[in-house]
Amino acid sequence: MSYPPPPGYPAPGPGPYPGPGGQPEYWQESPKRKGMAIAALVLGILGVLTFWTIAGGILFGLIAVILGVVALVKANRGTAGGGIMAVIGLILGVLAIVGVIVVAIIGWGIWSDSGGRDFVDCVSNANGDQTAVSQCEDEFNQRIEDQYGVTIAPPEPTN
The missing domain is CATH 1.20.58 (Methane Monooxygenase Hydroxylase; Chain G, domain 1)
Incomplete structure (x- = not known):
């Protein structure tokens, strides 16, 4: 049983026609790829x-x-x-x-201000001499400590 539309509203149009399986078919544009x-x-x-x-x-x-x-x-x-x-x-x-x-x-800027270039030059001039490389590291660590108040300590061995 259907009821008439309220005053001032148009009557609804015909619904979709049933498809082959008795279900209504709605045409829909396929969604665009996103x-x-x-x-x-x-x-x-x-x-x-x-x-x-x-x-x-x-x-x-x-x-x-x-x-x-x-x-x-x-x-x-x-x-x-x-x-x-x-x-x-x-x-x-x-x-x-x-x-x-x-x-x-x-x-x-931080690397340059902290002497990073000097450290790289020092290690390059050491030519693989481990003692000279260690001296470069110590000088760089001391410069960081003096400039920023940060102590760079080697990692402690774990037992």
Whole structure:
């Protein structure tokens, strides 16, 4: 039993026609592929989480940028979906690369200020002489201790 529609509302139209199995068939457009956009998003997130490792930030960030650009182009052409995910993945990939650059600049500055170049030169000039290399290490450790107040101690042996 069906009831008439409330006043002011139109009557409902005919429903879908039953298909071969007695079930209604609905036409639905197949969903557009979003795999590349999802990959760009995931790699962008990984790049932002691992930018401080430098290698992880560069690797994940660059791939996220590349996949994000390709996915965005496909989404704009209408051949793929996930345009917003592609943009977010692209942005996160760029942020990861910028983070890597900042960490590298800061790390290089600290390394240079603490005498890292002098240490590398000293070890290179030692020509494999273990006594000279040990002396280079001791001088570098003393410089770190004097400059930053951090004592670098060798690991204690475990029994």
